[in-house]
Amino acid sequence: MSIIKQNVSRIMNLVASSCNQVHRLSTEVCPIVVTKNRTAREVQEMYDLGFRHFAENRVEKLLEPQEQFPQEDIIWHLIGPLQKRKVKQVINRIDLFHAIDRLSIMDEIEKRLEHPLDCMLEINVSGEESKHGFTPEEALDAYRTSKQYEKIRIVGLMTMAPFDASDEEIRFFFSRLAQIAKTIEKEEGLEAPLYLSMGMSGDFEAAIECGATHIRIGTSWFEREED
Known part of the structure; x- marks a missing residue:
């Protein structure tokens, strides 16, 4: 059995x-x-x-595997921040964008979209200066602002926990995102719950237990687990 198959079995x-x-x-x-x-x-x-769900966090890194794997059943996710000048290169080539991190990017995305696109608002729950995203207090207003656009469909929220956070802190941040989602759902009278994109190789178990619907795993699929 290959390392990848072993890892897939373990992770699932x-x-x-x-x-x-x-x-x-x-x-x-x-x-x-x-x-x-x-x-x-x-x-x-x-x-x-x-x-069938594959992702990259940089535009140029996503375009390459797309060309290598043109299968129509692949769902492509862009999970990293997007610069305005790169919007036109990628926005019509993805199925879900996880990282709307500021109001100004919405105008450019709407202008370049040829069809409706599912997107998520990135929320900087931890407050780290090095991370992108809306503050928890800005999340509801950002969601409401998005409703003015015809082609941007906000279907969820995304966040990342700090790399050096303790398990207790990680669970706090993920639970906070779930609470923010519930607030938006209640205030806006949403019929369907918002997606929660949170959890990576090192913390996806905590994310799932806090309500994650999408987990973003890279290294753990491919490399041998250290003893």
Whole structure:
């Protein structure tokens, strides 16, 4: 069995276990394969194993695997910040954009979109200066602002925990995002709950237990787990 197959088995078992802990179905969680620095062979193996959600955090890094894997059933996610000058290069080539991090980018996205696009608001729950995103206090207004656009469809919220955060802090940040989503759902009378994109290789179990619907995993799919 290849390292990738071993990792997939281990990770998906952890996903199922985390869901069981909070009485969720594992089908409620979408595992996204982050292809950063991966080879075409590695991406192909993940595809062959049944994965269809793939992501990159940089525009130029996303365009390359798209050309290598033109399969129509792949769902492409852009999970990193987007500069205005690069919007036109990528915005009509993705299926979900996780990182609307400021109001000014919405105008450019709307102008360049050829069709409606599902997007998420990036929320800087931890308040780190190095991270992009709206503050928790700005989230509701940002959602309301997005409604003026015809082609931008806000379907969820995204956040990242600090790399050096403790498990307790990670759970606090993820739970806070879930609370922000519930506030928006209540204030706006949303019929469907918002997606929650949170959790990466090191903290996806906590994210699932806090309500994550999309987990963004890269390295852990591909490299041997350290003892």
